[in-house]
Amino acid sequence: MFFFLSKLLPLFVYPLGFSLLLMLASLVLLWKRPRWGAFAVFLAFVVLMAGANGWVCAGLVRSLESQHIPTDEVPNAEAIVVLGGATRSPSPPRPWVEVNEAGDRTLYGAKLYLDGKAEYVVLSGGRISWRGEVGSEAEDMAKIVEAMGVPSEQILLDRTSLNTHQNAVNVKEILEERGIQRVLLVTSALHMPRSLRVFKKQGIDAIPAPTDFLVTDASLAAMSDSWEAIVLNIMPDAQRLALTTRALKEYVGIVVYGLRGWL
Template identity: 50%
Template structure:
């Protein structure tokens, strides 16, 4: 039974539709009005811990690239970087927001365009603390930048806090080409689609976490 679950969770025919069902709920907007702020959720960096020479990006680092692109395209005036750190693990650890603020100037975003929220421990707190800052500044509508798979849960939570968001997803893991490949009539392709892959197991786990989060936050 355990082997069957592992196999089922590791094949393309399960992972690709599961991940894509989350990623395609909010696609990059066709029309992008100029707004004051884009809220950028942390989770795209590794802190500068030895032997790392500097703060590094991880597999969600596209969040920073897309945020910088929005700024350089003149779509936003400021980036609200939101994300704290787990203090019990290391009280000296910089927050996720501070890590992003270290890297974004390397991408040409000036420090004065960065607005930091450094307390949030999860997506719910990202929304709560960001809403307080936005309300104080009189800002009602923002771009919301996070990974495409994480966007459905994020939109639900931010909207529940009364924030009018334009989803600006990035870090797409299943491009259209992978979806089309799944339905290829090639026998070799179909054989490969049924082979278990450790990377698929990782993505299936992430997708299930998002679906569980959607259910949990629906009852908060």
């Protein structure tokens, strides 16, 4: 039940869900309190415009992604831990495992292994059954990294974790079985601040190796380099609204995980 509620309730905090609640409230208020109803509609408009604004979106995403930007070459470790959330199962009509926006996690984890950064690759991620997909993300990621050249005997799987806390708990068991002490933690840069704190809370010596950066120095500079860019960044955009929501999801996750003592 906690897992379901952790997915459902935050939806009403994010810009789209919160705006819909405001508009629903306005329908009720307009009958007897039209001024309050009009204010609710105006507030919903402001929330959506702000969430879909280029500078608001980039600022929120950058505030998380900038926390663990590598300054030196990635060091060697005993294992590379890759967190799930990056694949789609080979359910028909898909011909094979597919990667989603966060698929860089899997690709970068394989690259680090091929660069000789560690002896093992630990792939962590189960799958939520209500989405109609089959198998586990760990198994799907294994197919991808094997196709990239990682030997199957060097791949360790956590097939059951459904959130970042379970990732850390399950991976800790795998590491202890192998006597592994130091790992490279691979996940999206947006997800890294929460993930790293959760893994360290479990006593894992994890070195951040972020990937899947959504905001770059070049994209930030381009936002204000012409009047056309300024106008386009003021105008609402669904993709920016989605990125704002992803950033807010991480901040909500940090608060919830903190309250539960997971970081």
